[in-house]
Amino acid sequence: MKIDESKLISHEQLIRKYYPDLKDREKFYKEAEETRLELRKKYGLDIAEKVEKARIAEGLTQKEVAERINTKPASISRLERGQQNISVEYLAKVLDAIGRPYRITVEID
Numbered sequence: 001m002k003i004d005e006s007k008l009i010s011h012e013q014l015i016r017k018y019y020p021d022l023k024d025r026e027k028f029y030k031e032a033e034e035t036r037l038e039l040r041k042k043y044g045l046d047i048a049e050k051v052e053k054a055r056i057a058e059g060l061t062q063k064e065v066a067e068r069i070n071t072k073p074a075s076i077s078r079l080e081r082g083q084q085n086i087s088v089e090y091l092a093k094v095l096d097a098i099g100r101p102y103r104i105t106v107e108i109d
Contacts, residue, residue, distance in 0.1 A: 015028065036082075047082075047091065048079060048080050048081060048082035049080075049082075051079060051080055051091075051094060051095070051098070052080040054095070054098050054100045054102075055076075055080075055098050057100070058098050058099055058100060060098060061073075062076040062077055062080070065094060065097050065098060068097035069093050069094060069096075069097045076094070079094065088104055091104065092104065
């Protein structure tokens with residue numbers, strides 16, 4: 001089955017199609033962000049938030065942390081937004097670069 005790429009539309013075009021009014025789009029984006037945050041908390045994905053808070057508390061930029069571990073600032077940004085799957089090793093490397101004490105635990109019921 002071949003896909004006719006001329007009929008594909010972007011995410012933004014889709015949102016504009018179903019939410020033509022700006023106020024409705026703003027409401028959609030606000031609710032989507034609230035849901036994303038709720039799911040992060042519910043499923044223990046608040047690691048991103050904790051990393052960001054630790055970095056800010058130490059007065060570091062994403063660029064400075066990235067330089068310390070030889071990666072790009074975009075990688076740190078994705079981590080802090082919860083949009084990157086990370087290993088425990090990578091998390092420890094980032095936290096070491098931030099310079100804050102930490103403990104990584106896993107709870108299994």
